[in-house]
Amino acid sequence: MEEKKIPYKTYLDESEIPTKWYNVRADMKNKPAPLLNPGTLQPMTAEELYPVFCEELVAQELNNTDAYIDIPEEIQTFYKMYRPSPLIRAYFLEKALDTPAKIYYKFEGNNTSGSHKLNSAIAQAYYAKKQGLKGVTTETGAGQWGTALSMACSYFGLDCKVYMVKVSYEQKPFRREVMRTYGASVTPSPSTSTAVGRKILEDHPGTTGSLGCAISEAVEVATTTEGYRYVLGSVLNQVLLHQSVIGLESKAALDKLGVKPDIIIGCAGGGSNLGGLIAPFMGQKLRGEADYRIIAVEPASCPSFTRGKFAYDFCDTGMVCPLAKMYTLGSGFIPSANHAGGLRYHGMSSTLSQLYHDGLMEATSVEQTSVFEAAEQFARVEGILPAPESSHAIRVAIDEALKCKETGEEKTILFGLTGTGYFDMVAYEKFNDGVMSDYIPTDEDLQKGFDGLPKFPGNV
Amino acid sequence: MEEKKIPYKTYLDESEIPTKWYNVRADMKNKPAPLLNPGTLQPMTAEELYPVFCEELVAQELNNTDAYIDIPEEIQTFYKMYRPSPLIRAYFLEKALDTPAKIYYKFEGNNTSGSHKLNSAIAQAYYAKKQGLKGVTTETGAGQWGTALSMACSYFGLDCKVYMVKVSYEQKPFRREVMRTYGASVTPSPSTSTAVGRKILEDHPGTTGSLGCAISEAVEVATTTEGYRYVLGSVLNQVLLHQSVIGLESKAALDKLGVKPDIIIGCAGGGSNLGGLIAPFMGQKLRGEADYRIIAVEPASCPSFTRGKFAYDFCDTGMVCPLAKMYTLGSGFIPSANHAGGLRYHGMSSTLSQLYHDGLMEATSVEQTSVFEAAEQFARVEGILPAPESSHAIRVAIDEALKCKETGEEKTILFGLTGTGYFDMVAYEKFNDGVMSDYIPTDEDLQKGFDGLPKFPGNV
DSSP: OGGGGSOSEEOOOGGGSOSEEEOGGGGOSSOOOOOBOTTTOSBOOHHHHTTTSOHHHHHHHHOOSOSEEEOOHHHHHHHTTTOSOOEEEOHHHHHHHTOSOEEEEEEOOOSTTOBTTHHHHHHHHHHHHHTTOSEEEEEESSSHHHHHHHHHHHHHTOEEEEEEEHHHHHHOHHHHHHHHHTTOEEEEESOTTSHHHHHHHHHSTTOOOOHHHHHHHHHHHHHHSTTEEEOOSSSSHHHHHHHHHHHHHHHHHHHHHTOOOSEEEEEOSSSHHHHHHHHHHHHHHHTTSOOOEEEEEEETTSOHHHHOEEEEEESSTTSOSOEEEEEESOTTOOOOTTSOSSOOOSSOOHHHHHHHHTTSSEEEEEOHHHHHHHHHHHHHHHOOOBOHHHHHHHHHHHHHHHHHHHHOOOOEEEEEEOBBOTTOHHHHHHHHTTOOOOOOOOHHHHHHHHHTSOOOTTOO | OGGGGSOSEEOOOGGGSOSEEEOGGGGOSSOOOOOBOTTTOSBOOHHHHTTTSOHHHHHHHHOOSOSEEEOOHHHHHHHTTTOSOOEEEOHHHHHHHTOSOEEEEEEOOOSTTOBTTHHHHHHHHHHHHHTTOSEEEEEESSSHHHHHHHHHHHHHTOEEEEEEEHHHHHHOHHHHHHHHHTTOEEEEESOSSSHHHHHHHHHSTTOOOOHHHHHHHHHHHHHHSTTEEEOOSSSSHHHHHHHHHHHHHHHHHHHHHTOOOSEEEEEOSSSHHHHHHHHHHHHHHHTTSOOOEEEEEEETTSOHHHHOEEEEEESSTTSOSOEEEEEESOTTOOOOTTSOSSOOOSSOOHHHHHHHHTTSSEEEEEOHHHHHHHHHHHHHHHOOOBOHHHHHHHHHHHHHHHHHHHHOOOOEEEEEEOBBOTTOHHHHHHHHTTOOOOOOOOHHHHHHHHHTSOOOTTOO
8 A cells, every 4th residue: 555655735845846947849859830920931030029028038939959947046936935836646536436546636726826827927027027127918818827927027016917808807807806906907808908909899899809819919018018028828938938847846746756647637728737737747758768648638619739720820819929830720719608717729839739749649628517527526525626727637637537447447647737716606606507508619610710820831 | 044944835744734633721720601591591501502513512612621632533634635734934025024023824725715714614514424414504704614614514425504694695706606516505694594584684674694693594594404503613612622723733833943933913703713823822821831922803893802891692693592701792793894804703702702801812903994905915925815804914913023123123923814815806806996994883883782782690
């Protein structure tokens, strides 16, 4: 009974918080395709990116060679506010499922943003401050990223302007107040405060918004306001780099316990959590040192990995951003308002897209009712009320554990519990009332998005 | 610079979670006065309490002699779901205040109830289950207790009926959904579903409710429904006993760090958190082994310690419960609807009342605008968005730290951060909008409550 020694929660020591981020691109044989200038179709240079992003973050974005990048001391100090996050052995869930599988999850929800987003927010705010900027603009969907950025900006005394996807703004009235408490301004998107917002509203009256729209607005404000830059909470290489602290801590804790996972599961919207969680494990896999089954879980209502095209596409709906090569549903794709919570982005991290394309990871999609069933079961036995996003990973972790029950295999499963659902009670209420429904886009629905993909030789 | 070695967060090992609760009454020379039967004015016997409370809990309620009581293994296992809770050195706050004071706080908010309430909820649910009951009824104010009890009942498969103070039910729409997600039923109080609720509504049409009302309703349902008992989240001796895990863990962590606090601060509504936090320190003080300044902080709008009478009073508005000797504003006292959040109870734990009466602790009251100012400052530097209740303690901790800045004294302050404010955003919104106001009852307001105190020789 070796596992009896494994505690419910494993906290690393503060001195064991990573001092370097791990850059998985350094170990990839096939690097993620570069961002392209939509005008010239040439790779974006650092200089071309400076009007949008801080210089240091541009360097991180373009760095495909350095495996480790130092975490500045100021960021390490901030990390001590809420890190290390616990690695939890899901004894209660295992018992409820009566499975021989051993389930672990890395819980990133123990901070006020309620998610892992703070890991990158503080880094991006730090570099903005270091560059002498006045403030930053961003988009937020479910609200975690906006909250995280508000906290980070408050810490460094930066102004913070958040464009929040309208459907989330309405479903999560209290998220706005958390951001305001940290001093941020919050605008529902699309709004009439930007040219691109006005155009989107004209073309799609009554739209409930999307991350793609909100990004367009935030980028417009950043590039037209002196002393501001744009920051993004997912998708970008730099974000996956910062989020590698999740995986590095997870691996350090598992190594301490003498445990090697067989399956690693994460929810995937733009890829920030999944990319961070799997980073060091994928590194081992790329270097041929170890093998793991890695599963990305996405909503059936926004299935970029499982039903998207691997092509160059705009990162935003307004088509003001560079082109990224990724699994995408088209920058015009807007998920049904029926879909609750985050994981609403039309595309996917270029890094993860390349890894998926190369067969180094799997992807699956799940429907929202089954996601909330998993969420409720998890909440009742493990005590943590999970975010809808995180619950996608819970769904598949439970399914894999139940397969082990069938086969008798004692597999070790690790999943990322990205956050808590305290601001998602409108969605839980629908589920509790039995009026939650599923939505799966038809092939025709998806074709409309694909029709908007940039047309140039070799694309699509 | 010895303190440099002290980490931001100190987590005990799971094996260091207390295995016994500490019963401070055993060390009190002047025991808390016994509960009285309102009919006979004689001390309530165990048999008289059995229709209301589980038998084991009655035994704990009446036990003034055993200093340590074993925590059943099932409860110890559940505690591992979310305990040990961290003891946090407030380095960020100290820096922001530029104070020589050393500030520590015990953070009990890292669980879905968002507070320390789960410590007693799981114990009470366990004993109900052990006694073969079908379910329990309770009241909840701010909602933490109701959520905690829902979680505990879900874990043991017990039915859970919650009467929620109407003003909180309306201010915190999502609290209800969390409780429902854990399978509880939630009724706004006063309601028409009980005789006592109907009477209160008739006497006070349009009332926004109070804990005292909700208790009356929950007790009525428990005592008139087969297989049900009533459970209470504060005030009672048994609750303070269970909550002693907070203080025991705090003291164990401080001892490990080699730190002795000079001042211990806790918010006080019914006394559950304060009584738990101070328990082992008060024990030392009672036994003459150490001295501490201990400060109870209550809202100026519900000032039972600082402006109440030390007298026998009903525990509930409907006057169906036993009489308890305590600092009280009268069981008819209902705090202004202007008052946000919890700490709305008209009375105070008999144990804490006796300790306060004997000069073993201090009490102070603070106004709500200054409480939210402290909450915002704390959130921005320490990252945790605190519950309004907890922020009462933050206010006084900050004030004491600022006094140290004046005097240059390097005092060590410990306060209890009972929970998070994620479900209190209606109140935060008022504060953010600058429309929060303070309310201090006049002497005439209070006199009305005192006029309702039970009249018998020696009382009042």
